[in-house]
Amino acid sequence: MDFGTLIDAALSSALGPQAIVFALAAIGLNVHFGYTGLLNFGQAGFMAVGAFGLAVSVTTWDLPFWVGIAIALLATVVLAIILGVPTLRLRADYLAIATIATSEILRLIFGSVEAKETFGGSNGLTGFSTTYKDLNPYNSGLDLGVVSFSRNDLWSITVGWSLVAISCLIVWSLMRSPWGRVLRSIREDEDAVRSLGKNVFAYKMQALILGGVFGGIAGIFHVLKQASAVPTDFNTTFTFYAYAALLVGGAARVLGPVVGSILFWFIIAGLGSFFSQATSGTDPLIPASIMTDTQASLVRFIVLGLGLMLLMIFRPQGIFGDRREIAIDGR
Amino acid sequence: MLLTPSSAMAQATPTPTTPAAGTPAENPLVDGQNITVTLLDVKGGKGEPAPVPGVTLTVFKDKSGGEQIGTQVTDTKGRVSIPIPANGVYVVTLDQDTLPEGVELSGGAENEKTITARISGNNFAQFQIGAAVAEKVAFSEKLTNSVVSGLKFGLIIALAALGLSLIFGTTGLTNFAHGELITFGGIMTYVFNRGFGMSVILAGVCAVIAGAIFGYAQDKILWGPLRRRGTGLIAMMIVSIGFALLLRSVFQYTFGGSTRTLSQYVAQGRDDYGPISLSPKEIAIFVIAIVAIVIVCIAMMKTRLGKSMRAVSDNPDLSASSGLRVDSVITSVWVLGTALTALAGVLLALNQQVNFQMGFKLLLLVFAGVTLGGLGTIWGALAGSLIIGLLVEVAPVISIGGYQPVPASIKDVGALVVLILILLVRPQGLLGRAQRIG
Amino acid sequence: MAADVSAARAALAGVPNEPGASKPDPIVKGDNIVRTFGGLKAVDVEHLEIQRGVITALIGPNGAGKTTLFNLLTGFDEPDSGDWAFNGKKLSNVPAYKVARLGMVRTFQLTKVLSKLTVIENMRLGATGQRGEKFWSAAFKSLWSAQEDANTVRADDLLARFKLDAKREDFAGSLSGGQRKLLEMARALMVDPELIMLDEPMAGVNPALKQSLLEHVKSLRDEGRTVLFVEHDMDMVRDISDWVIVMAQGQIVAEGTPQAVMADQAVIDAYLGAHHDTDISEIDVEELETEAEAELAAQSKETPTHD
C-alpha cells in the first residue's frame, strides 16, 4: 500500500476541480433547500443548461466566448423561471419529482440523435474552451509534495476556488439580510409569511433563480475544466451526490456546501485509491476472489449510499449545521 | 443510406454487393477527429441493407475542390474514416464512377455532402443509395404493435406503481429506492434461475417470495425504527436516496455491469392473433400481471387487512385511535408492496434482460404512473401506469406531417412531460386533497 | 380614541339584531360567499358586514366554517362564488399577501410562529416595506441597516407590551402555547393593520395568561383598530366584544350585541346541535381544563418542539 499515492489522490480530488464543481452546485442547492426549503432535485438540469448554453453558443453558433458565458447564465435564469412559474406552488415532494423529471428531459434532449446538429449527441461538444485555456497565466504545474496539480488543473483551481469564494460571499451577505430572513421563514411556514404581506412566490422564484445560477456556473466550470460538454455527466445521480455533499457539510450554513464537497471528494477519492491499490498488482492485498478491480471501484459508492443513510438518520444537520435550524423535520 | 455509428455496424455484416478490385478489407477507424461515412444500399427497404465497397470518397476543406484533406476507398463494410485536423466545414464528395454496377445514388443523386465538424470523434456524413420511395410498414400495423407493447409495459409499471402507491399511502414516504426493488426482483430471478438451476417460472415465484421477505426486513430494520423515532418525511426521502445508491452499487458489485439473459424463453417467435402478434411469454406477462393486479384489488376491497390498509392511508391518527394496529398494517404494506414490485422485476426480466439498472431506469415512469392516477387510489395507479406505458410506446410511432413530436431515441420524454403537466394541473398533490390552512 | 370607541359602539346600538344586519360604518362588506368541500357547504354567507373600530366576535360550534371564512376573506382560499370588499376595495382574487398589505391581517388557529427563528427575528419579519427584503439591495447592509434598527425599536416596544421581552433571543419554538399566541399577535401588529383577525387567540392558553390576552385585545380596539376574533368561550365573548356574529353549518344564524345573542334561541340550538346534550356553560369548563393541561404540558417541555 502506497499511502503517498492515496493521500495525493484524495487531496487532489478534495482540493481540485472535481470538488469545486460539487461545491458550486451544492451552494446553489443550499440556497434552494438549505435556506428556502425548496426540494430541487434537478440541479443537474441547471448545470446542463449552463454547460450547453456555453458549448452551443461557442461551438455550434460560433459566438465569442464571453457572449457564450452570458448566454449560458441567461439560459439558467430562463430555466428557473420556466420551471418555477408552475412548480413553485407544489408541495415539497412533488416539486422534487417535477424537477427530477425536468432535468432528465433536458439530459435526454441534449443527448438525442435528432438534436445532434446542435448539441452533438451522446458525444457532446468540444472546442469551446480555447479562450479559457489561453487565459491561463501559469507556466507549469505545482507539486507540493503530498499533492500535485498539472498546469491546467492549477488554472482551474485558481478560477474555481475564486468562484466558490465569491459565491459564498454573495450567499453570506444575502442570508444575513432581511431578504434571507424571509427565505428562512418561508422554509418554516410559508402561510405565516404570506399573512405578513410578503409575496412568497416572488421570493421562492428569486431563490430558485439564484441557486439555479450557481448550478449553471457549476456546469460551465465543469465543462471548461474538462474541455468537453457531455450530456451523461448531468444525470440525476449527480444531483444526489451534490445533496450528499451539502448534507455532510451542513445545510443552511454558508460554508456547509464547501466543506461538505471537500470532505465528500476526500473520502470518495481516498476510498477509490485505497481499494484500487488493494486489488491491483500480482499479489493484491484483497484477493481477486473477494474483490476484483472493477468491484473495487464500486466500494466507494456502497460506502456513499450507506453514509448518506447514516448521516440522515444520526446527524441530519451535518458537520456545521444546527439541528434546530434545518428543514429536515417538515414535509 | 443509413446514418449509423461505425460500432453498431460491426454487428450486422451482411454480404457486400460486388466486391470490386482494390477494395480494402477494412479501413482503420481513426481515433481522433474524423469524418466517417458508411455506404449502405438499402435496396428499397427490402432485406438487410448491404454495404457498398470500393467507392472513392474525398474530403475537402470548406468547399468542393478546396484544400484536399484526404481520400479513401470504402472497405468491405462500405466504410471510410478520414482524419480531419480541426472543427470546421468540410465537403465530402462521392465518385459516382466507382459505384458498383447496378448501384445508384438515390435522393436526387447528390454526390456532395457538406458537414460541419464539431465533435472530437466521428463526424458522420450520409449518401442515399437505393432508397425506396415511401414503402413503409402500414401505419395501422405499427400502431397496433405499439399499443400492445405499450399495454404490456404499462402493466409492468402498474405492478411497481401499486407497490409504490401502497407504501406512499400508508407511510407518506416518497421512496426513491423503489426502482431498486424492481431490480431486486429481476436479479433474484436470474440468481434462482442461473445460480440454482431452477426453471424460470419457479425462479420467478422464489424471487417474489424473496421480495416479500426483503420488504419485511426493510420495514423491521430500517423504516419502522425511523418512523418510531419520528424522523421527518424529507429526511426519510433522503435516506431512501442513500438506500437506492447503496442497493444499486451492491447489485453492480455482485451482479456486474453487464446485461444478462435468463436460461429460457429468451427468443420466441410471435404468433398472429387477428391484427396483433404476440409471443407466448408476452401472453404470460399479460396474464400474470392482470391476475396479480385483480387479486390485489379484490383483496384491498374485501379483506380485513385490505380495509385496514386503506383506513391507515386515509387517516393514520384516526386509525390508531380507533384501535387499529397501525404498525403491523404498515409492515404488511411493505411486504405486499415489495412483493408486487419484485413481480414487476420478474416480468421485466422475462420480457427483456437483467441489468443492475433495470429498475432505476423505470423509477421516474413509475412515479409518473402513480402521479397521473392520483396516489392512494389503486385504480388511479393502475390507469395512470397504463397510460404512461402507452405514451412511451405509442408516441414515437406518431408523426404529424413527417414531423415526429417524440423521436424514438428519447421516447421517455413524452411521459415525463405528461408527469410534469399533471403535477401542474393538480398542484394539491397526488392524493387530490387540498391541505388545510389555519 | 376612547371617544371613537364609544361612538362606534353607540352606532351599533341602532343596528337590528338579525343575521346579515347592515352597519353604519362597515370596514368589511361581503355578499353570497360560498365555499364547498366535496359536497359539504363549509361557508354559505348571504351578507356580512363588520363595523369599523369595534371588537366583533365570531362564534359557532366546531366545523361551523369560521376558519374557512377567515381563509376566504384574507385570500388564503378561493370561494366558489361571492365577493367582498375591505374599505370599499373589492378583494375577490386578490392574493393573501396583498390583502395583508392593505391592512387586513389575520392570525391562525394553529399558531404559526417560525419556530427556528428567534422571537425578535419573528417580529422583524412582520415589518412592511423593508428595503432589505428587496433582492438587489439586500446584499448591501448600509442600504437597510437604519430601517432595520427602526423596526427593531418598534419590535422591542411591542415585545415589552406583550411581556415577551425576556424571551427576545429565544427560538420561537421554545415558547409555550400562550406565548406563541402572544407572539403571533405582536408580529401581526408589526404590519400595523387596520383590521386584525384573530382565529381562536385563547385556545390552548392557560387561564392566567388569558386575562392579559383579553386586555391586549381590548387595547387594540382602544388604539383605533378593528378586531374580528373567533372564540368559543362565552364568558370571554361577553366580556370584551361589542358585537357578536354566530355561525353554524356555514351560515350566519344570528347577530347582535353579546347580551342579545346569548339569549337567542337560534344560538343555543346551534351549540346544542353540535354538543348534543351538554349546555354552553359545561363546554366552557371542559375546554378550560383541557386547555390548561395542554398549556402545562407545553411549559414542562424544556426543549423546542419540532412541529
Ligand SMILES: Nc1ncnc2c1ncn2[C@@H]1O[C@H](COP(=O)(O)OP(=O)(O)O)[C@@H](O)[C@H]1O
Ligand atoms: N381543506 C379542507 N378540505 C375539506 N374539508 C374542509 C377543509 N377545510 C375545512 N373543511 C371542512 O369545512 C368545515 C368548516 O371547517 P372550519 O372552517 O375549520 O370550521 P371552524 O373553524 O368553524 O371550526 C368543516 O366541516 C371542515 O371539515
Ligand SMILES: [Mg+2]
Ligand atoms: Mg376553526
